[in-house]
Amino acid sequence: MLVIALDTSTPAVTAGLVALGAATDSAAASVQALSERVTVNPRAHGELLTPHLLDVLTEAGHGLGDADAIVVGAGPGPFTGLRAGMVTAAGLGHALDKPVYPVCSLDGIAASCAVDGPLLVATDARRNEVYWSIHDAGERLTGPAVARPEDVAERLAEFGVRSAAGEKASLFDVPSSATVSPSAEGLVRATAPAVLADDEPEPLVPLYLRRPDAQEPTAPKPVTVGRERR
Structure with a gap:
């Protein structure tokens, strides 16, 4: 089957078309990015x-209607960027x-890494914080969460983390x-069992993990008017 994969949770704008084959008793599902x-x-x-997606489809020799499913990164990520990918995916669906x-x-990043042992995934959450999770053998052990890098570092020994991935991986001593x-391939690999089983998708809810900086305006403060002079 053909799967469109989209992600805008990091500074990278990612679009791909992926061929997904069913798993067998002797092999895991086959996942291959066509473009x-x-x-x-x-x-x-x-x-x-959207231009990236159209270029991908042209290069692979397919049209939008050839896709059997759509996979989209749900974050965590910045508000504006993350919405762009999820709204595009919802509209296409x-x-x-x-x-x-x-x-x-973060699952998509972990699924893109060929590493042995527990893996930390850390991306930029701004405000001197990171979005993070820990994975092992295709499973997420903890997270996603948002925290200061020094607080995350204190958890690495607990899970026996051996390596790190993501744009903030270099902050950690592994x-x-x-x-x-x-x-695109990692995103599809991370959700392959649900796609292949034709499961009902989870709701398209972005993982913001915290409230936005913007606040709704409050009522204006009353203005005290002095006595009229005669």
């Missing part, structure tokens, strides 16, 4: 995502009448993977 576009530009998720599967973007953002 992929990735541009690192944190200010252009909305402008680049509605227009094409295809299921849309949200997947934790070997770093070159994988800094979710790949």
Whole structure:
């Protein structure tokens, strides 16, 4: 089956078309990216995502209607960027009448890494914090969560973390993977069992993990008017 994969949870704008084959008794599901576009530009998720997808489909020799499902990174990530990917995926799913599967973007990064033992995934949460999770053998052991890097570092020995991935991996005293953002193949690999089983997708709810900086305006303060002079 053919799966469209989208992610805008990091500064990377990612779109891909992935061939997904069913698992057998002797082998895991086969996942192969047929075409992929990735541009690192944190200010252009909305402008680049759809052109990237159309380029991907053209390169792979397919149309939008050939896709059997859509997988989209649900974060955690910044508000504006993350919404661009999820709204695009929701719109495509509605227009094409295809299921849309949200997947934790940190799971997508972990699934892109060929490492042994527990893996820390850490991406930029701004405010001197990171989004993080720990994975092992295809399973998420903890997270996703948001915290200061020094607080995350204190948890690494608890899980026996041997390596790190993601754009903030270098902050930690373990070997770093070159994988800094979710790949199309990793996103599909992370949700392959649900897609292959044609499960009902989870709701498209973004993983913001914290409230936005913007606040709703409050009522204006009353203005005290002095006595009128005669």
